[in-house]
Amino acid sequence: MKLNKIALDDLPWIIEYESDKCMLCGKCVASCSFSAIKVGVQKRKKVRAISNEEGFSIDSDQKAIPVIQQNIDENDYCRGCGICTKVCPNGAIRPVRNKTEIFGTRYRSKTGESVKRGGRTNLHTEGRTLDKIKVGRISQMTDPSLDALRHTFDLRTNLGRVLNPKDIDLEIVNGELQPSKTKSIPPNRSIYPILIGDMSIGALSPRMWEAVAIAVAYLNEVKGIPIRMSTGEGGLPEKLLRSRYLKYMILQIASGHFGWNRIIDSMPYMQEDPAGILIKIGQGAKPGDGGLLMAEKNVKLIQEIRGVPKADLLSPPNHQGLYSIEESVQKMFLSLNCAFKFKVPVAVKVAASATSVSVYNNLLRDPYNIVGGFFLDGIAGGTGAAHEISLNHTGHPIVSKLRDCYLTAVRQGKQGQIPLFAAGGVGMNGNLAADAFKLICLGASGVFIGRLVLQMAGCVGNDFGKCNACNTGRCPMGITTQNPKLAKRLDIDQVAQNIVNYICATDIELKKLLAPVGNSTLPIGRSDALICVDKNVADRLDIQHVC
Amino acid sequence: MCRIGAIKSKKYIHPSLALKLMRSQQKGHDNSGFAFVMQDLGGIFENYKNLPTLSMACSDAGMKIAEDYLHSLGFVRVFQFTPEVYPDAKLDIKTMPNYVFEVFQYPKTYKNASKEEKEELLVNSRLKLRKLLEEDDEGYVYSFWEDVLTLKEIGNPKDIGTYFNLWGEDVNIRSKIITAQCRQNTNYDIVRYAAHPFFLQGYTTLTNGENTFYEKNKLAQKNLHKAYIGFESDSQCFLYTLHYVHKILKWPLKYFKHVLTPLPYEEIEKRDDKEVLTRIKTSMANLAINGPNTTIGVLPDGTMLSVEDSKKLRPTVVCKHNDMVIITSEVCGANEIMPDRNSNDDIYTNEREIVVVDNDLNIERIPQ
Ligand code: SF4
Ligand code: SF4
Numbered sequence: 001m002k003l004n005k006i007a008l009d010d011l012p013w014i015i016e017y018e019s020d021k022c023m024l025c026g027k028c029v030a031s032c033s034f035s036a037i038k039v040g041v042q043k044r045k046k047v048r049a050i051s052n053e054e055g056f057s058i059d060s061d062q063k064a065i066p067v068i069q070q071n072i073d074e075n076d077y078c079r080g081c082g083i084c085t086k087v088c089p090n091g092a093i094r095p096v097r098n099k100t101e102i103f104g105t106r107y108r109s110k111t112g113e114s115v116k117r118g119g120r121t122n123l124h125t126e127g128r129t130l131d132k133i134k135v136g137r138i139s140q141m142t143d144p145s146l147d148a149l150r151h152t153f154d155l156r157t158n159l160g161r162v163l164n165p166k167d168i169d170l171e172i173v174n175g176e177l178q179p180s181k182t183k184s185i186p187p188n189r190s191i192y193p194i195l196i197g198d199m200s201i202g203a204l205s206p207r208m209w210e211a212v213a214i215a216v217a218y219l220n221e222v223k224g225i226p227i228r229m230s231t232g233e234g235g236l237p238e239k240l241l242r243s244r245y246l247k248y249m250i251l252q253i254a255s256g257h258f259g260w261n262r263i264i265d266s267m268p269y270m271q272e273d274p275a276g277i278l279i280k281i282g283q284g285a286k287p288g289d290g291g292l293l294m295a296e297k298n299v300k301l302i303q304e305i306r307g308v309p310k311a312d313l314l315s316p317p318n319h320q321g322l323y324s325i326e327e328s329v330q331k332m333f334l335s336l337n338c339a340f341k342f343k344v345p346v347a348v349k350v351a352a353s354a355t356s357v358s359v360y361n362n363l364l365r366d367p368y369n370i371v372g373g374f375f376l377d378g379i380a381g382g383t384g385a386a387h388e389i390s391l392n393h394t395g396h397p398i399v400s401k402l403r404d405c406y407l408t409a410v411r412q413g414k415q416g417q418i419p420l421f422a423a424g425g426v427g428m429n430g431n432l433a434a435d436a437f438k439l440i441c442l443g444a445s446g447v448f449i450g451r452l453v454l455q456m457a458g459c460v461g462n463d464f465g466k467c468n469a470c471n472t473g474r475c476p477m478g479i480t481t482q483n484p485k486l487a488k489r490l491d492i493d494q495v496a497q498n499i500v501n502y503i504c505a506t507d508i509e510l511k512k513l514l515a516p517v518g519n520s521t522l523p524i525g526r527s528d529a530l531i532c533v534d535k536n537v538a539d540r541l542d543i544q545h546v547c
Numbered sequence: 548m549c550r551i552g553a554i555k556s557k558k559y560i561h562p563s564l565a566l567k568l569m570r571s572q573q574k575g576h577d578n579s580g581f582a583f584v585m586q587d588l589g590g591i592f593e594n595y596k597n598l599p600t601l602s603m604a605c606s607d608a609g610m611k612i613a614e615d616y617l618h619s620l621g622f623v624r625v626f627q628f629t630p631e632v633y634p635d636a637k638l639d640i641k642t643m644p645n646y647v648f649e650v651f652q653y654p655k656t657y658k659n660a661s662k663e664e665k666e667e668l669l670v671n672s673r674l675k676l677r678k679l680l681e682e683d684d685e686g687y688v689y690s691f692w693e694d695v696l697t698l699k700e701i702g703n704p705k706d707i708g709t710y711f712n713l714w715g716e717d718v719n720i721r722s723k724i725i726t727a728q729c730r731q732n733t734n735y736d737i738v739r740y741a742a743h744p745f746f747l748q749g750y751t752t753l754t755n756g757e758n759t760f761y762e763k764n765k766l767a768q769k770n771l772h773k774a775y776i777g778f779e780s781d782s783q784c785f786l787y788t789l790h791y792v793h794k795i796l797k798w799p800l801k802y803f804k805h806v807l808t809p810l811p812y813e814e815i816e817k818r819d820d821k822e823v824l825t826r827i828k829t830s831m832a833n834l835a836i837n838g839p840n841t842t843i844g845v846l847p848d849g850t851m852l853s854v855e856d857s858k859k860l861r862p863t864v865v866c867k868h869n870d871m872v873i874i875t876s877e878v879c880g881a882n883e884i885m886p887d888r889n890s891n892d893d894i895y896t897n898e899r900e901i902v903v904v905d906n907d908l909n910i911e912r913i914p915q
Contacts, residue, residue, distance in 0.1 A: 518837070520858065
């Protein structure tokens with residue numbers, strides 16, 4: 001009796017298989033990184049009645065036929081990635097979503113473990129706020145729209161502390177302004193308003209990470225799009241640290257401090273300053289929870305880069321020993337600023353939450369003027385591994401939190417002084433430009449993306465439970481795995497090309513949104529350009545309600 | 548679209564000239580208002596150049612409120628001019644019961660006060676006065692400043708001219724600088740305060756166009772200076788930015804353009820002064836404008852200027868003849884009152900420059 005075992009219809013995905021179409025090439029089994037299917041045999045017995053002079057007699061034959069079978073196992077189960085369908089020459093196999101699955105219950109009962117997975121929230125309990133907002137300030141006769149393809153646009157934003165005009169230390173010499181010789185002002189970079197968010201080289205395969213880095217360099221050097229990439233926690237290869245490409249990288253320091261030994265060791269050899277430093281306090285995909293790097297992914301190379309032994313790695317959610325916001329400013333910002341001789345903007349990333357406004361408020365009062373950016377990460381983001389319960393059930397949506405932060409700065413007359421960057425499901429509907437534009441109008445200086453980059457690279461996962469196995473180290477596309485065989489599936493050049501193409505397309509689309517509102521520069525805080533059909537949302541965000 | 552114009556003359560001139568300048572540009576306005584600011588006054592005001600003049604339109608109650616308040620501060624009225632009005636039911640004009648042009652002696656306690664202290668007093672008094680009058684909608688105070696006279700009225704410009712008898716060449720009211728505008732702005736309610744020119748501490752601006760960064764500008768400016776209030780028009784932002792850059796930060800005038808429409812980063816990169824321009828662009832992003840605009844301005848010392856948006860979507864032309872310079876939004880205006888100038892010398896303000904007219908009427912083009 002198998003009654004107590006996990007059953008096929010408990011699983012989230014059921015393999016639909018047509019044995020008459022199957023030619024048993026075995027490609028599906030070979031390519032399934034989850035070992036969710038196997039070659040099995042089925043006993044087939046045919047019984048025939050043969051009529052003869054005596055009336056009829058019975059004839060039977062019995063065969064064992066090889067077939068493809070689904071594994072029923074709480075570790076090796078189908079994630080619905082559909083790689084089998086992709087490789088099958090005959091279209092004989094496909095995963096079908098099982099709407100009545102109770103896998104989560106079975107898994108917990110069986111293992112005593114929390115369900116973990118990659119990807120972002122899979123519970124779509126309400127529509128996305130950003131989709132309820134439209135760009136509504138369309139230019140008309142008195143304020144002509146622009147031509148997105150003909151006019152020039154200046155799509156740059158600031159990373160770094162922006163000073164009050166009175167403090168920018170200019171003196172008048174012979175009727176000209178000149179920077180004062182005695183004082184210097186905080187570092188500031190003008191960059192593209194879309195950033196590639198922090199995905200660590202441990203969470204991604206080195207090939208994937210390299211592809212992103214190549215795309216970033218290409219976008220900067222060939223396409224003239226000054227996009228920046230955050231390294232994520234865990235450091236980066238020494239070669240890159242010492243290369244001129246470091247200038248496109250924002251080095252992340254998270255609570256685990258993983259990889260910082262290497263970074264510090266490389267500092268005397270750096271040819272270029274990094275684009276910035278991002279101190280990660282929290283993230284929206286697993287707010288208040290540490291990041292996970294499962295031991296499966298912590299392979300030798302990653303252990304070396306991070307300077308850790310083989311183990312599950314948990315970044316504690318907070319920087320331990322930080323006792324208050326003021327102290328964090330003093331301790332971390334000052335030390336990192338000192339380390340980079342006050343030449344590199346140092347920003348902080350927090351999870352969107354009820355207290356993010358208080359934190360931002362506090363930073364706005366930073367007397368040292370050294371907080372170079374506030375990265376606000378909302379729910380619905382996420383790339384690597386997390387407990388499903390955190391992914392699906394905790395966190396704040398980004399929109400109102402960003403807005404609150406922006407408006408608190410406005411009330412103090414300090415908007416833009418600590419640039420706000422927003423993330424959390426940005427581009428979830430596939431339209432990065434639209435989401436970015438709306439968030440910028442609501443007050444963001446820029447946005448950062450993660451999951452979307454994986455999708456540009458060919459990730460087959462989606463936000464409806466497909467794949468989402470980034471935590472397992474068995475990514476079928478070679479994106480979030482450290483298994484060299486799987487990683488090899490990833491065509492680095494193709495991935496880089498896809499990312500470049502997507503960003504170039506987004507660049508055109510951003511202009512397509514700027515053109516009708518008649519702006520040739522970023523409409524940061526231009527909430528009057530937005531409208532919303534939902535009165536509650538409109539009121540909450542202080543934008544125009546239309547119906 | 549508004550029609551705007553400014554006249555700077557070596558001799559004292561009458562506002563009828565501004566009205567005529569506007570008349571030919573009639574096609575562009577909807578007859579919803581006419582307003583002007585006169586600076587460097589002549590005529591009956593010539594003897595009071597160092598004393599503040601209050602320009603106000605109000606009810607009887609408003610009049611009392613204003614006078615009581617100013618007296619309480621110690622201001623003493625030394626001269627009053629009430630324009631003769633010619634009411635006619637046929638005229639399209641929304642009138643106020645009183646139009647007040649009064650010259651005041653500074654309070655005794657300010658006898659030895661510095662220029663700054665006096666300026667501060669005038670600004671504070673005007674702001675308070677505006678507030679007091681606003682409470683029961685008893686009137687509008689347009690300017691309270693030395694050597695400045697302002698009138699704004701709602702209605703058909705031609706009829707406003709007739710009502711105030713501005714078509715004649717009254718010798719009483721004259722000045723060397725007159726800025727004027729026909730039609731109010733379309734975006735917001737037609738209220739008197741919304742009419743250009745806008746005036747603050749000797750700075751005057753008029754704008755034709757659309758400031759698509761109005762929201763950003765407004766939110767930023769609100770916190771920059773106590774007198775940056777009202778925002779009845781998206782064009783008011785130009786005045787405040789000019790005032791902020793020139794008066795508060797004390798930067799040379801040419802940086803006004805760098806604040807309004809900063810160069811793209813790519814161009815800044817190529818310049819020798821890129822460090823300065825980057826700092827300005829970065830820090831002053833909320834004061835940049837991004838829409839079709841053309842602005843005419845006057846500085847406290849009488850310098851007149853013209854500046855355009857970087858997309859060059861609105862024109863201004865600067866025309867000179869003998870003792871007079873005109874800056875206006877449509878060349879037909881200049882053709883009307885300056886027909887015999889050499890139009891080859893007209894300057895169409897470029898999208899990357901400020902055209903400046905000094906008190907000797909020398910015209911300088913300052914490239915951005
Ligand atoms: S890939 Fe298709 S044809 Fe080949 S074994 Fe799998 S199901 Fe059969
Ligand atoms: S990254 Fe890989 S494992 Fe994660 S959802 Fe995409 S395809 Fe699946």
